[in-house]
């Protein structure tokens with residue numbers, strides 16, 4: 001078997017086309033969705049992510065503001081900046097690029113963002129709403145995974161989803177979204193003993209670890225759907241995921257590549273959240 005590629009770049013483009021139509025409709029009634037991105041310090045990877053997010057906003061006509069702050073800033077200064085943006089009527093989505101410098105208490109910062117402008121979907125109120133099946137701003141990467149599966153017409157109900165990784169921004173919410181769609185969910189992490197025992201039971205295997213070649217053919221059941229969230233570098237310095245792509249592709253039924261897999265979906269979902277926030281704040285339904 002050779003897996004079919006799930007082309008995240010193409011799916012993200014079709015999502016973006018839909019969002020673009022909504023942005024145009026909003027513009028006609030005088031509303032321009034606005035996203036503010038806060039970048040603290042000079043982390044090169046963060047800078048690249050932020051640049052990509054801004055470029056995507058510009059392409060769709062979403063107003064985007066980049067706020068660059070030095071890594072010497074205090075907790076109070078950063079909170080103050082967020083509070084200003086909470087009050088700013090031209091801004092509908094606020095994103096604080098993670099990671100933050102070690103002296104900043106990240107969880108408190110996330111809680112400072114108004115839940116109604118929570119473009120990343122990381123605020124505990126939105127996480128709680130997601131867990132209880134209410135309307136919420138969903139975390140972008142897990143949401144992007146669900147949209148990809150929907151796009152290929154994959155039926156999630158009754159399937160076994162195994163999530164490798166339990167971070168608050170990817171692994172944990174991904175499992176929750178699968179549960180919301182009536183999958184049976186197993187979480188694995190660094191303390192899991194005998195990882196292949198669990199992953200080999202997966203109908204849907206999500207790798208969100210950040211270590212290349214964590215998932216080899218030996219970890220995968222014949223015909224499984226494999227979603228690779230990881231963003232790592234190989235020996236040649238090229239971007240790669242957590243999955244040993246060449247060997248797993250011969251066993252899986254569907255697989256996401258890295259690059260052009262989950263990454264573009266994450267950005268598309270950020271744009272979606274920003275437009276959703278603008279519609280909610282202005283009480284517009286399109």
Ligand code: NDP
Pocket residue numbers: 141164165166167168169170171188189190191192195208209210211214229230231232262263264266
């Ligand atoms: P974290 O480092 O926060 O979490 C990694 C998770 O992997 C942890 O839960 C950890 O377990 C688990 N883990 C570590 N080693 C192993 C192992 N050997 N076996 C099983 N589990 C293990 O990372 P993130 O969730 O933030 O990101 C994961 C990856 O996804 C990264 O490569 C990141 O760059 C990428 N990413 C990609 C995005 C995209 O848009 N494509 C968006 C966000 C992230 P424990 O909890 O026990 O420590």
